[in-house]
Amino acid sequence: MAKKNPTESELEVLNILWQHGPSSVRFVNDELNKKKEVGYTTTLKIMQLMNEKDLLTREISGKKHIYAHQIKEKATQKSLLEKFVDSTFRGSASKLVLQALGNHEASQEELDEIKAFIEKIEIKALIKKTENKKS
Amino acid sequence: MAKKNPTESELEVLNILWQHGPSSVRFVNDELNKKKEVGYTTTLKIMQLMNEKDLLTREISGKKHIYAHQIKEKATQKSLLEKFVDSTFRGSASKLVLQALGNHEASQEELDEIKAFIEKIEIKALIKKTENKKS
DNA sequence: AATAAACTACGAAACTATTCGTAATAAAGC
DNA sequence: GCTTTATTACGAATAGTTTCGTAGTTTATT
Numbered sequence: 409m410a411k412k413n414p415t416e417s418e419l420e421v422l423n424i425l426w427q428h429g430p431s432s433v434r435f436v437n438d439e440l441n442k443k444k445e446v447g448y449t450t451t452l453k454i455m456q457l458m459n460e461k462d463l464l465t466r467e468i469s470g471k472k473h474i475y476a477h478q479i480k481e482k483a484t485q486k487s488l489l490e491k492f493v494d495s496t497f498r499g500s501a502s503k504l505v506l507q508a509l510g511n512h513e514a515s516q517e518e519l520d521e522i523k524a525f526i527e528k529i530e531i532k533a534l535i536k537k538t539e540n541k542k543s
Numbered sequence: 544m545a546k547k548n549p550t551e552s553e554l555e556v557l558n559i560l561w562q563h564g565p566s567s568v569r570f571v572n573d574e575l576n577k578k579k580e581v582g583y584t585t586t587l588k589i590m591q592l593m594n595e596k597d598l599l600t601r602e603i604s605g606k607k608h609i610y611a612h613q614i615k616e617k618a619t620q621k622s623l624l625e626k627f628v629d630s631t632f633r634g635s636a637s638k639l640v641l642q643a644l645g646n647h648e649a650s651q652e653e654l655d656e657i658k659a660f661i662e663k664i665e666i667k668a669l670i671k672k673t674e675n676k677k678s
Numbered sequence: 679a680a681t682a683a684a685c686t687a688c689g690a691a692a693c694t695a696t697t698c699g700t701a702a703t704a705a706a707g708c
Numbered sequence: 709g710c711t712t713t714a715t716t717a718c719g720a721a722t723a724g725t726t727t728c729g730t731a732g733t734t735t736a737t738t
Binding site: 416419420423427482484485486488489490492493495496497498501502503504505506507508509510511512514516518519521522523525526529530533 | 551554555558562617619620621623624625627628630631632633636637638639640641642643644645646647649651653654656657658660661664665668
């Protein structure tokens, strides 16, 4: 049962919970307000709706409700990325990669990590090729 | 005067115009309907609004109006990508790159292109470093 | 226990994007 | 020229998201 992708505001909330773990509405709202002005009841409402949509769980702790993410960060990123590649790069992930590398300054460590990952892919492809020859 | 990013529907229209060049509403609507059902007047309306927003230009050719994109593909992709990296990967372009490479099967040619691009970045960084030592 | 402070619940307003029905207009075919 | 056909113009309905005011509830303070 794949869940619908979160909206922009929902994603903002999720990012905070992914970073900081289970949190109160107060905390999330304070975090949000570091980036933009948003009313407390607005944040409350969004989180309540997210709870109804099963994007968040809720625990009652004294007066407060403590919310936690119910969808995983990686899986959500993957789903959103898929849609984004389709709509913005007409399905070409490599075009997106080139753009991303061009726009943002990547550190040497990041570049190394990416290179290593590419190598891993290439090796995997090589093995596949060898196996095909055998059969 | 930076233009606002196009919406989902607007991007679909733009993708068709970027691929096929200036087109009539009829053509765009037919193209759209290859992927999903959408009424003619819906497409018409969207393109009219895009014209008002200066996302498209319009030329009258006989009975028909011919629309053309007024924003560039690369620039739009860059702007959308920037926002996407921020909202979905908390600003980490390299995380996005790793995910993108992991999700999609890239051909050897694409991988080579990416590797070459990384090398170019590394060389550029190296030159910068050397220059700094001199001064 | 009374008051104040912090929180949740609820409903409605505002905004944005999308969709399409209907009318008006222009062109094409007969 | 008249009818049919394709197009544009316009306005309104729909849907989804975001926003927040107000009321009610719970907890803390005195």
